[in-house]
Amino acid sequence: MSDPMRIRAQAQGDKTTVRVLVSHEMESGQRKDAAGKTVPAWFIQTINATWNGKTVMSAQWGTAVSKNPFVQFSFKGGKAGDKIVVNWVDNHGDKRSDEALVA
Amino acid sequence: MKSSLYGPAALAALTALALFPLSAAAQKSTAEGIAEYRAMLADGNPAELYEAKGELIWKQARGPKNASLEKCDLGKGPGVVKGTFVELPRFFADTRRVQDLESRLLTCMEQLQGFNAADIAKTSFGTGEQKTIESLVAYISGESRGMSFNLPQAHAQEKLMYEVGKKVFYLRGGPYDFSCASCHGEDNKRVRLQDLPNLTKEPGASTGFGAWPAYRVSSGDLWSMQRRLNDCYRQQRFPFPGYASDATIALGVYMGVNSKGGASTAPALKR
Amino acid sequence: MNKTQKKVALLAVGTALTVLLAGCAMAPTSQAVDEATAQVLKGSFREQGIARLDRLKLDASNQACSEAAGKPLDEKLAKAIEEANLKTVKFPLDGKFIGNWREGEKIAQNGRGLTWSDKPGEANGGSCYNCHQISKAELSFGSIGPSLYNYGKLRGVSDPAAAASKPIVEYTWGKLWNAKAYNACSGMPRFGHAAILGEQQIRDVMALLLDPQSPVNK
Numbered sequence: 001m002s003d004p005m006r007i008r009a010q011a012q013g014d015k016t017t018v019r020v021l022v023s024h025e026m027e028s029g030q031r032k033d034a035a036g037k038t039v040p041a042w043f044i045q046t047i048n049a050t051w052n053g054k055t056v057m058s059a060q061w062g063t064a065v066s067k068n069p070f071v072q073f074s075f076k077g078g079k080a081g082d083k084i085v086v087n088w089v090d091n092h093g094d095k096r097s098d099e100a101l102v103a
Numbered sequence: 104m105k106s107s108l109y110g111p112a113a114l115a116a117l118t119a120l121a122l123f124p125l126s127a128a129a130q131k132s133t134a135e136g137i138a139e140y141r142a143m144l145a146d147g148n149p150a151e152l153y154e155a156k157g158e159l160i161w162k163q164a165r166g167p168k169n170a171s172l173e174k175c176d177l178g179k180g181p182g183v184v185k186g187t188f189v190e191l192p193r194f195f196a197d198t199r200r201v202q203d204l205e206s207r208l209l210t211c212m213e214q215l216q217g218f219n220a221a222d223i224a225k226t227s228f229g230t231g232e233q234k235t236i237e238s239l240v241a242y243i244s245g246e247s248r249g250m251s252f253n254l255p256q257a258h259a260q261e262k263l264m265y266e267v268g269k270k271v272f273y274l275r276g277g278p279y280d281f282s283c284a285s286c287h288g289e290d291n292k293r294v295r296l297q298d299l300p301n302l303t304k305e306p307g308a309s310t311g312f313g314a315w316p317a318y319r320v321s322s323g324d325l326w327s328m329q330r331r332l333n334d335c336y337r338q339q340r341f342p343f344p345g346y347a348s349d350a351t352i353a354l355g356v357y358m359g360v361n362s363k364g365g366a367s368t369a370p371a372l373k374r
Numbered sequence: 375m376n377k378t379q380k381k382v383a384l385l386a387v388g389t390a391l392t393v394l395l396a397g398c399a400m401a402p403t404s405q406a407v408d409e410a411t412a413q414v415l416k417g418s419f420r421e422q423g424i425a426r427l428d429r430l431k432l433d434a435s436n437q438a439c440s441e442a443a444g445k446p447l448d449e450k451l452a453k454a455i456e457e458a459n460l461k462t463v464k465f466p467l468d469g470k471f472i473g474n475w476r477e478g479e480k481i482a483q484n485g486r487g488l489t490w491s492d493k494p495g496e497a498n499g500g501s502c503y504n505c506h507q508i509s510k511a512e513l514s515f516g517s518i519g520p521s522l523y524n525y526g527k528l529r530g531v532s533d534p535a536a537a538a539s540k541p542i543v544e545y546t547w548g549k550l551w552n553a554k555a556y557n558a559c560s561g562m563p564r565f566g567h568a569a570i571l572g573e574q575q576i577r578d579v580m581a582l583l584l585d586p587q588s589p590v591n592k
Contacts, residue, residue, distance in 0.1 A: 006151050023152040067323040070147030259402070266407040267414050273443040274415075275436040277429040278488050278570060279563040280554075286518065288444050294504050294516045303444070337489045342429055343422035350418035
């Protein structure tokens, strides 16, 4: 059961800046636990953001991204009240989607 | 040919950096660098994730009694969260004890939800119901963000716990003869490159006490005040302070009263 | 002052007095504080790993410095504490005070040892850099204690084995063994007296501070 993302979107002039805090362990597959056993890799593979249903950001991630990632991007357009949806899928097939309105 | 991402100018700048003599100026810039790093991260402090989760947990029916914590009295009446953090620890009439946030949460979890407080107190940090408490303290402290510390000191028990806390703060023991004051009794001290707030008065007291719970980037998790104090005692080479034990609560009263007027920044961000 | 103003003033005085009285009535006596503190300590700590409860038993030095709560000690008491601690200093039996500065640097860098998460039998570090500047190369140093950069050089030690160096060499050894011998409430652990570092480790830290070849004296 994954935890919610924190999404903030702010329109300024002709562009909107989106800031997302993602809750995820992002295990690199390089760490060993107390017993010396390798902790298996567990990471977000794809992350996407849509603005009123249109994709404005999509990324493929690997094990180099650290725990609880912070993502910031901006796109042209957007106004207060528009809907931003962010979703991710990890290598366990676990999925999450959260939304926020542009301020 | 694809042009390099780093033009000649950037390369020159990098080289200059490498040749920069390490001096007292470098010392200063290390501290500045740490401050800059914190400022960059502050925009996306993962403590917020714990705050969001904590709010959900506060309102969620849980435990053997399948009840939420919404009737929990943190000192300003059942269900009131905002403003409670900057007035804890305080005396509670129902338990006849001075309690900090975490010992009070144990009381609420036991009375309202039917959890066993003693079992939670024995649970290792970062596991089981201790993980729940991480999120709860992030949420509750976040609701008082920016408010000034103003601990009540009217009750005789509150006064007594302040004085006991002061004694405990200055208590030197263990093989290193350390006390809390060894690190936090004076202004402008550092352990390695870590600035140490002076917890005996303002502004240091609220800088230190008022930052926990905090998200620790180095360990990638949220530390409650109890966990912070526990690790202080580990490094002091003391025996193990019980979770939500009176010594830790007394220290909370001492630091909290000393923070009077200072603003709470919890849940803050630490290296 | 008109009537209303007088009334308000009197009221204010009345309230202030009540607050004062309530305050006085409940300030705990020092005896009550001591008893409560003892009780709180007894009920709050438990043993964990190598950290036993006897670590909360204070010797006379720690007792006095705890009670001073950051204020200077009475001069006579300070003298007595320093004398008692000086008696504990053990000079090396073979008369060899100086070891290997390279090993000393490793000890100074190492902050491990004696916590409840440490295993018994592991060699402890000296945690020196946590509080002191020592060699120029290490930028990550604390400021709880004074800078020790150029320690030997500033004290004119060109040959630690020379007779002229003897007072400084012996004082430095004593300071590492038991810092409370020279400053009753020093914040520095008593590395020899509390068996944090062994004799050879102290020799090596001595070399780091006093050997003219050590980077500390460059």
